[in-house]
Amino acid sequence: MLVGAIEAGGTKFVCAIGDKENQVIERVSFPTTTPEETLAHVFAFFDKYEVEAIGIGSFGPIEVNEASGKYGYILSTPKLAWKNFDFIGAMKARYHVPMGWTTDVNAAALGESIFGAAKGLTNMLYLTVGTGVGGGAIVDGRILEGIGHPEMGHLLVKPHEHDHYAGFCPYHGNCLEGMAAGPSIDGRLGVAGKDVDPDNAVWDYIAYYLGQAIVAYTVILRPERIVLGGGVMKVPGLLNKVKRSFETLLGDYVPVPASDSYLVLPGLEDDAGITGALILANQQL
Incomplete structure (x- = not known):
């Protein structure tokens, strides 16, 4: 077959x-x-x-x-x-x-839940951060959909105090996609993310926005694990910045697994x- x-x-x-x-x-x-x-x-x-x-x-x-x-x-x-x-x-x-x-x-969420970094879990979320930002959730082993599918990349985020970029999303400006996806890096610095030093402050901004979004996904869906994929997440050190941002912004409000097992890169790459x-x-x- x-x-x-x-x-x-x-x-x-x-x-x-x-x-x-x-x-x-x-x-x-x-x-x-x-x-x-x-x-x-x-x-x-x-x-x-x-x-x-x-x-x-x-x-x-x-x-x-x-x-x-x-x-x-x-x-x-x-x-x-x-x-x-x-x-x-x-x-x-x-x-x-x-x-x-x-x-x-x-x-991608389905693949990661069956064979990847969330294998064996029935509630997880997959977020891709690349040329855009998109998210999918598995709830009780099934893809989460309602009258439509989630558009997790268009969650509005609070601008970082040192970031004066307005966002590139034509619909919302400073939504997660507009502030954290790959084109936002070129929009701020005039160069692609792959050419930006991992110690540049722009990655602190990206981590701040992702941290905000992950707090929202956490308190709304309460997943067992969140898998972060896409080209932007391949930047050295960014995942650790996101973990620190998430922990600070969540403020121990609800119990979650340790960040090293809660926020992970894709198992299936x-x-x-x-x-x-x-x-x-x-x-x-």
Whole structure:
């Protein structure tokens, strides 16, 4: 039995074929361009196999409410060619199999909860900090969704007293994404984060904003563990700064595990999303 998986990111797509044990048999990746060009690559890959289900974790916002007439659509996105695109409709027109559909960060959360840094836990949160900020939660072993999916990156944060940056989010300015995602570093300093010294004060600002958000996620969802992924979190020393910020801002208000086991990097590294999409495919069966 074979299943298919898609991690549809804003920068690149990853497609994989896996088995019932969620092991990757073959995978490819290619840039995210227009829907027509990108799906041509998707179809060329999957057409070589007979899959019984497909799991898709997509950049968003997306429509996850099955009662909606736009279920399976990518909604309002800065990638204008994909705005209001019927992703599931295009896939089902080609492949007549069950399909799982969620956000890319929800898929990553699922992967980390089954095979990664939160393996064995039934309540966890995955936060990615990269070109954007997104979060997904697993509650009682299931992906958390309501009338839509969480948009954890758009939590409003209090500016650091020494940070005069207004934020790059066109909707909210100083939300977590606008203040802590990769483009905010270039916006402040004029250089990409990978070229900024780990001792630069900008990382203290980033840690402060992430600490605020993690306090909010903690008191609202009370997860057993929070996994912090994405390119920004690979900066040396940043995780420790985030832990200190979180501990200071929480102020021992509620009991949480020791920060070294509560705030961790991904166990699956960059494979959390595609692994979660495979799990989602197998769950359809």
